[in-house]
Amino acid sequence: MKPIIIDRLSISFGPIRVLHDVSFDVTAGECFGLVGESGSGKSTILRCASMLTDIWDGTVRIGEHDVRKMPVAERCRTVQMVFQDPYGSLHPRHSIRTALDEGLRINGFDDREARLAQAMRDVGLPVEFLDRYPHQLSGGQRQRVAIARALILEPDVLFLDEPTSALDVSVQAEVLNLLVRLQQEKGFTYLMVSHDLAVVDHMCDRFAIMQHGRIVEVLDRDAITGGGATQPYAKQLIDASLEYERAI
Amino acid sequence: MDPVLDIQRLSIRYAGAPAPAVRDVSFTLGRERLGIVGESGSGKSTVGRAIMRLLDTAEITADRMQFEEVDLLNAPERKMLDVRGKRMSMILQDPKFSLNPIQRCGHQIAEAYRTHVRCSKSEARARAIAMLEQVHIRDPERVYDLYPHEVSGGMGQRVMIAMMLLTDPDLVIADEPTSALDVTVRLQVLRILDGLVRDKGIGLIMISHDLNLVRAFCDRVLIMYAGRVVEALDARDLDNAQHPYSRGLLAAQPRIGGTREPLPVLARQDSWLEPLEAQA
Ligand SMILES: Nc1ncnc2c1ncn2[C@@H]1O[C@H](COP(=O)(O)OP(=O)(O)OP(=O)(O)O)[C@@H](O)[C@H]1O
Ligand SMILES: Nc1ncnc2c1ncn2[C@@H]1O[C@H](COP(=O)(O)OP(=O)(O)OP(=O)(O)O)[C@@H](O)[C@H]1O
Ligand SMILES: [Mg+2]
Ligand SMILES: [Mg+2]
Numbered sequence: 001m002k003p004i005i006i007d008r009l010s011i012s013f014g015p016i017r018v019l020h021d022v023s024f025d026v027t028a029g030e031c032f033g034l035v036g037e038s039g040s041g042k043s044t045i046l047r048c049a050s051m052l053t054d055i056w057d058g059t060v061r062i063g064e065h066d067v068r069k070m071p072v073a074e075r076c077r078t079v080q081m082v083f084q085d086p087y088g089s090l091h092p093r094h095s096i097r098t099a100l101d102e103g104l105r106i107n108g109f110d111d112r113e114a115r116l117a118q119a120m121r122d123v124g125l126p127v128e129f130l131d132r133y134p135h136q137l138s139g140g141q142r143q144r145v146a147i148a149r150a151l152i153l154e155p156d157v158l159f160l161d162e163p164t165s166a167l168d169v170s171v172q173a174e175v176l177n178l179l180v181r182l183q184q185e186k187g188f189t190y191l192m193v194s195h196d197l198a199v200v201d202h203m204c205d206r207f208a209i210m211q212h213g214r215i216v217e218v219l220d221r222d223a224i225t226g227g228g229a230t231q232p233y234a235k236q237l238i239d240a241s242l243e244y245e246r247a248i
Numbered sequence: 249m250d251p252v253l254d255i256q257r258l259s260i261r262y263a264g265a266p267a268p269a270v271r272d273v274s275f276t277l278g279r280e281r282l283g284i285v286g287e288s289g290s291g292k293s294t295v296g297r298a299i300m301r302l303l304d305t306a307e308i309t310a311d312r313m314q315f316e317e318v319d320l321l322n323a324p325e326r327k328m329l330d331v332r333g334k335r336m337s338m339i340l341q342d343p344k345f346s347l348n349p350i351q352r353c354g355h356q357i358a359e360a361y362r363t364h365v366r367c368s369k370s371e372a373r374a375r376a377i378a379m380l381e382q383v384h385i386r387d388p389e390r391v392y393d394l395y396p397h398e399v400s401g402g403m404g405q406r407v408m409i410a411m412m413l414l415t416d417p418d419l420v421i422a423d424e425p426t427s428a429l430d431v432t433v434r435l436q437v438l439r440i441l442d443g444l445v446r447d448k449g450i451g452l453i454m455i456s457h458d459l460n461l462v463r464a465f466c467d468r469v470l471i472m473y474a475g476r477v478v479e480a481l482d483a484r485d486l487d488n489a490q491h492p493y494s495r496g497l498l499a500a501q502p503r504i505g506g507t508r509e510p511l512p513v514l515a516r517q518d519s520w521l522e523p524l525e526a527q528a
Contacts, residue, residue, distance in 0.1 A: 013398070016390065038402030038430050039386065084401040084428065085344050136262070139341045139424065140288025140457075162401065165427040166341070168457045171288045173500035173511035180510065195430050202502040202511070225505040240431045245460055245504055 001028035001187035002063035002078065002156040009048055009058035018044055019056070019213045028063075031183065031190040033200040033207030035237065040210040042193045043084055046159040049191075050081045062157055077107060080150035082143075084161040084193070089146055090134040096145050097130040103153045119148040124174050140167045147175060151182065160192040164199065176203060197224055197241040209234045252419050252451035253277040253299065256312040260291070260298050263305040269294045271475045277419070279449040281442070283462035283483060285497070286472030292455045293341055296421040300338050301328050315419060334364055336419040337412045341455075343404035347396040353407045354380065354392025361414040379410035384436050401428035409437060413444075420444065423455045438465055459501055462486065471497070479524045491524045492517070 004026040011019045019041045026032040034042045048056045051067055060067045062078055070078065083089040090099055100119060104112045117127045123144035134142055143166040150158055160179075164172040176199070182188050194200050200207050201224050209216045209231070217234040224242075229235045253276065260270040270291040275282070284292050297303050299313070301320060313320040318331055340346040347356060357379060358372035367375075373392070380388035383406040391403060399407065405428050412420060422441065426434045442465070444450045456462050462469055466483040471494045479491040487498060496514040 036430065038406075038428065038433050039400045043400060085342065085404075138289040138293060144288075162428060166288075166424065166457070168286060168288050168497065169459060169502075170497050170500040170514050172457075173502075173513050176502070177510045177513065195428070195434075196502075197431075198502040198504045198506070201504050202506060202508060237430070237432070240435075242504060244431045244435070 002189055003028040003030075003061075004032075004049070004157060004189060004191060005059075005061040006045070006049060007059045007061075009045065009056060009060065011044060011048060011053070011056040017213060019048070021058070022213075022215055023058075024208055024215060024218055026189060026191055027205075028189055029183065029187045030206070031179075031192060031204045033204035034191065034193045034210060035195065035197065035200060035207055036210030036216070037212070037233075037237075038195075041213040042210055043161050046081060046161055046191065046193065050079050050159055051075060052081075073107065076103065076155075077153060078155055079157045079159065080153055080155040081159040082146050082150045082161060082163045084165075090142060092134055094133075095130070096132055096134070096137075099134075099145065100130070100149050100152055103149065107153060109153075115152055119152040122151065122178055123148045124171055140171060143167060144171070144175070151178075154186065155188070157189045157191070160190060162193055162195065165195065172199075179203070197238065198245060200224075209237055250316075251276040251278050252316060254312055254314040255295075255299070256310060258295065258298065258308070258310040258313060260294055260303065261307045262303075263307070267475075269306075269475055270298070273472075273475075273477050275470060275477065275480065277451040277453060279445065279451055280467040281445055281452045281454060281465060281483075283466035283469040284453060284455045284472060285457065285459065285462055285469060287474070287493070287497075288457075290472040291475045292472055293423050296338055296423055296453065296455060299419075299421060300332055300336060301325075302338075333360070334415055335417055336421070337415055337417040338421040339405075339408045339412055339423060339425045341423040343408045344396050344399075344401075346408065347404065349396050352393050352395055353399060353404075354388075354394075357392075357407065357411050357414065360411045364415050375414060376410070379413055380406070382413065382440065383410050384433050385410075402430070402433065405429060406433075406437065409440070413440070416448075417450060419451045419453075421453045421455070424457065425454075426461070427457070434461075459486065459498065474521055476521065476523060478520065478522075491520070493520045 007023050009019055009022040047053055049060045100116050120127050125144055164175055201221055206220055208218045211233045217231045223229055224238055229238055256274045258273045259268050261268040286292055298308055354376050357376035361372045361375055377388045377392055380391055385391050385406055426437055445452050454466055463483055463486045469483045469486055470477045471479040473493040479489055479494050499512045
C-alpha cells in the first residue's frame with residue numbers, strides 16, 4: 001500500500017497559471033476524491049502527478065519515491081491512469097488485445113492470455129471484444145477497456161479521471177464494486193475525479209473541492225450530508241448537488 | 249402538429265457484425281424533450297447516428313424514417329448535406345475525438361458557422377466568442393485559441409454545444425452532452441437546451457446516463473436494453489418503470505448518504521430482450 005503526497009504543485013501554460021500551490025495527502029489504501037468546477041484543474045493534477053507533463057513545480061511522492069526520480073518502468077507498475085476521454089487514450093488502429101497486452105508484455109507478466117480474459121470479465125465485457133478496434137465499441141465499452149488496461153498491471157496507485165461518467169448506472173455499479181473489492185483485496189490507493197457527489201460519497205473517505213486551480217477545502221465524506229463545509233464555494237457545490245439529486 | 253421525427257421499426261446491423269446493434273426501434277418526436285437511457289452498448293448512439301445518416305457501411309432497415317418532409321431512408325446524400333448540421337444537429341459523445349485535433353477550437357466553431365451563414369471572418373469570430381460565453385466558458389477569448397487537447401473535458405463538451413447553437417436546427421440529438429460538467433454549469437447548459445425547445449420549438453433527443461437529469465429535464469423517456477426499446481414512459485414516472493431491466497437500472501444508482509454496501513447489480517436474463525408489453 002502506498003500513500004500519495006502532493007506538495008505545492010503549480011503549473012502554467014504560457015501566461016496562464018492553471019494550478020496554484022496545490023497540496024494534499026492521500027493515505028495508503030484510501031480512496032480520495034477530487035471534485036469542482038469544470039476547468040478548475042482536476043485532470044491537470046492527475047497529468048502532472050503521473051508525469052504526463054513535467055513542466056510543473058512542487059513535489060509529488062508516491063510511497064517513498066519522488067515521481068520525478070522514478071524510472072519509467074517502475075512508475076508504470078506503481079501508477080496507472082484512467083483518462084477522462086477514453087477515445088483519445090486508445091490508439092485507433094490497435095485492437096483491444098494489443099492495447100491491453102502491451103503493458104503486460106513490457107512488464108514481463110506471465111499467463112498473458114488468461115489475464116487478458118480476466119480483465120475483460122472484470123469490467124463486464126465479452127472476451128471476444130479483444131479482437132475489436134476502438135471505433136467498433138460504444139462510448140461506455142471504450143471506457144471499460146481503459147479501466148481494464150489500468151487494472152491489468154496491478155499498480156499500487158490508480159488515478160481515475162471520471163471513470164464512470166460514460167457508463168450507465170448498472171455498469172457503473174459493477175465497476176465501482178470491482179474497484180472497492182480490489183481496494184480491499186490488494187490495497188490499491190485511488191485518486192478519483194468525479195462530478196457526481198453520490199459516487200464520491202459511495203467511494204471516497206475524503207475529498208477535495210477545487211475552483212480556479214486551487215483547493216478550496218478538503219472534507220470528510222460525512223460533510224456532504226452533515227453540512228460540514230465551511231468555504232462558500234464548497235457549500236455552494238454541495239448544496240447544488242443535493243438539490244440536483246432531489247430534482248434538478 | 250406534425251412530429252419532427254417519425255421512426256418506425258428501425259433496425260441496424262454494422263457491417264460484419266453477427267447480430268443487429270438496434271432492433272425494431274419505434275418512436276415519434278414532437279417539439280419536446282425525449283430522453284434515451286439504457287445500458288452501455290445498447291444502441292443509443294447508433295440510433296442517433298442513423299438518424300443523422302452517419303452510418304454508411306451499416307445495413308439499415310425501417311418501415312419509416314421521416315424527418316419533417318425528408319424521407320431519411322431514401323434521401324440522396326446531396327439532400328442530406330443540406331439537412332445535416334443545418335436542420336438537424338448531433339452533439340457527439342466524444343467531443344475531443346469529434347473535433348479536429350490540429351485546429352483551434354474557436355476557429356472550428358467559426359468555420360462551422362461560415363458553412364451555414366455567409367459572413368466575414370471577423371464576424372464569425374465574434375459570433376463564436378459570444379457562443380463560448382453563452383455556454384459559460386470563463387475567458388472565451390483565451391479558449392478560442394486553444395487546441396482540443398488543451399481544453400478540459402467539460403470545456404470540450406461546451407465547445408460542441410456552442411457549435412450546434414450557431415446553427416438553427418429543428419432537431420438536436422445530444423449524446424451525453426453534459427456528463428463532464430459540474431452540477432452548476434450542467435444546469436446552466438440544460439437551461440440553454442430547454443430554451444431551444446420552448447422558444448424555437450425544436451425537437452430534442454437527450455441521450456444520457458444521468459437518471460436525475462432525465463427524470464427532471466425530459467418530457468418522455470425511452471429505456472433501451474440490448475438494441476431494443478424495452479419501455480417508454482413519461483419522464484416524471486421514471487421511478488415507476490416496470491420492465492425488469494429498468495427496475496435494475498434504477499436500483500443500481502448510488503445515492504448521497506447511501507449505505508456504502510456493494511451496489512445492487514443486474515442479473516441479466518434472456519427474457520429481458522422482450523419489451524414490456526410482452527413481459528407480463
Ligand atoms: N496544454 C494546455 N495548454 C493550455 N491550457 C491548458 C492545457 N492543459 C490544460 N489547460 C487549461 O487548464 C485548465 C484546467 O484544465 P483541466 O483539464 O485540468 O480541468 P478539469 O478540472 O479537469 O475540468 P473538467 O471537469 O471540465 O474536465 C483549463 O482552463 C484548460 O484550458
Ligand atoms: N463500427 C462498429 N462496428 C461494429 N459494432 C459496433 C460499431 N459501433 C458500435 N458497435 C456496437 O454496437 C453496439 C451499440 O453501440 P452504441 O455506441 O450505439 O451503444 P450506446 O448505447 O451508445 O452505448 P454507450 O452508452 O456505452 O455509449 C455496441 O455493442 C457496440 O459495440
Ligand atoms: Mg477533466
Ligand atoms: Mg453511446
